[in-house]
Amino acid sequence: MNELNTFKNVLNYSTCNEDSLTEIKALGINATDNILCITGSGGRVLNLLTQNPKKIVAIDFNPIQNWLLELKIAAIKNLNYDEYTKFLGLSECSERTKKFDRIKHDLSTDSYQYWKRNIRLISRGIIYQGQFERKCKYIANMVKETLGEKVNKIFDFDNLEKQREFYKKEWNNSEWKDNVDFEIHREVDPAFYLYVNNDYNIRNYISNMLDKGFNTSLIRDNHILCLLIDGNYKRLSKLPPCLQKENFDTLKNNLHKIEIVTGNVINFLEKHEANFFNKFSMSDVTGYLSEKDSKKLYKYILNSAADNSRICSRSLLADREIPIEFTNIINRDIELEKKLENEDLALAYKILAATIKF
Ligand SMILES: C[S@@+](CC[C@H](N)C(=O)[O-])C[C@H]1O[C@@H](n2cnc3c(N)ncnc32)[C@H](O)[C@@H]1O
Structure with missing residues (x-):
């Protein structure tokens, strides 16, 4: 589809416009968890990383979103908290391109080439450039x-x-x-x-x-x-988790747990080994899918999921229910969904929170 091709060729999201505390509460993350997480701004992934899971696979079909996650990871790895937040654009900084030179060795070739071509986005403060x-x-x-x-x-x-x-x-x-x-x-x-x-x-x-x-x-x-x-976070008193100082060391220590995949989540899950993921943070991907593909997504989630896995997803305008053939396996927690919807800072989403029971 044309619109989606255009969408996959630009930096659409640069800071998390979701309230990841909702995912954190819905998924209940712990140290044995293998999480599948849509990358988006990368903030979604880093916010979950603050919870110390075993592994996070970050997936997006837009390579630029993944290159942004690589950039954020390289910044966390090579800079201190003050430098990291300045580099991203949270506060003024005249030396972002110099900082880029300090972190670029940790980027893949594609990511490096993209940021080199788009260095002006970095110098303006990347979190506001999507x-x-x-x-x-x-x-x-x-x-x-x-x-x-x-x-x-x-x-x-x-x-x-x-x-x-x-x-x-x-x-x-x-x-x-x-x-x-x-x-x-x-x-x-x-x-x-x-x-x-x-x-x-x-x-x-x-x-x-x-x-x-x-x-x-x-x-x-x-x-x-x-x-x-x-238009920015200058007057914000509660930053998203991945930008908070108290989470910075946890992020630094956990970066090796992130694996980045570029591709369609449906194709990825179709070929993935069974019984592997036990937490799914799907953002609002179903809003981009036809009903038929949405069914496929759930089918392949089930193929790769362990028993008692948790799913959290969001839908914006298009209503997407769990396909009828899977409702006996994917059990929604309606009460929790209502609570999360009321508490979610993004306010605009319908939340789906469910457990997979085979
Ligand atoms: C609304 S955005 C999420 C951004 C998010 N709200 C945030 O705060 O970071 C949804 C993301 O899912 C990706 N996406 C949508 N459909 C996908 C699919 N079928 N496979 C992989 N990625 C997909 C898009 O490229 C986009 O980055």
């Missing part, structure tokens, strides 16, 4: 133009009740949402249009998500909303 993150910045600029000082004010709150009142009184009118072009998400991510009706109202969807977000979490603690309305 197509998605750049659209977020564009949206954040529109929000700031429309709401001015009110954006600064929302970051001052350390009390949810007060933030809620302020949001209700000063933010929550349809005017500002009318000025913000949320439809641009369609331009970035096929999951927003491939298997979604053309007339689906994304504006309403994101508007509801924002309302829920402002009412349930402090904006300064929510890295996803912070990115959407501020």
Whole structure:
């Protein structure tokens, strides 16, 4: 499919726009686990690595996403925490290309060539250079133009009740949402249009998500909303796990447990040995799959899974249920799903949390 080919040739995601704590709670990771994890921004993989599993296979059909993960791994391996976060773009740094020279020996040839050609992305701070993150910045600029000082004010709150009142009184009118072009998400991510009706109202969807977000979490603690309305993490007080200082040594010590695979997860699992993976972190891949391929995905997950494996996946707009023929083996925990959906900082996803019982 054409749209997917274009999608596979650009850096789409550069920082995690999911709340990995949801995956961590759904999967219950421990030291004997072999995890299969969709790479995306690489943040999803590194966030799970903070939980000390035995092994993580990171897979993406877009090689650029995997090259980004390689870059992040090389940075963790060769830099200290301060240098790592500056290199990624979390704070100002005029020496990112010099730091790249210090870490490049740990990249594969393809990854090195890509970053050498795209060194400007690194010098600007790579975590904000994905197509998605750049659209977020564009949206954040529109929000700031429309709401001015009110954006600064929302970051001052350390009390949810007060933030809620302020949001209700000063933010929550349809005017500002009318000025913000949320439809641009369609331009970035096929999951927003491939298997979604053309007339689906994304504006309403994101508007509801924002309302829920402002009412349930402090904006300064929510890295996803912070990115959407501020365009960066400068005013964020709770970083995603892979960017937190207290997790840095754990990451450094565990990097050898990551194996990176470029390819379609369906083909990969079809050929994989049986009884191997026991945790599956599938992100929202089913949003990119036809119903037929979605069935195949579950079939091959079962082929490679150990008994009592856990699965966590997300769906954005397209609803994807577990195919009927597998519902007696893949047991969803509906109560946990509801709880996770309520707690998930990304607010927009339906969560699937299930156990495989053969
Ligand atoms: C929405 S993105 C995940 C980004 C993620 N939200 C994050 O925070 O990093 C989904 C990822 O899955 C990858 N993907 C989608 N379908 C796939 C498939 N069938 N096989 C392998 N990778 C796939 C895409 O290239 C993309 O990087």
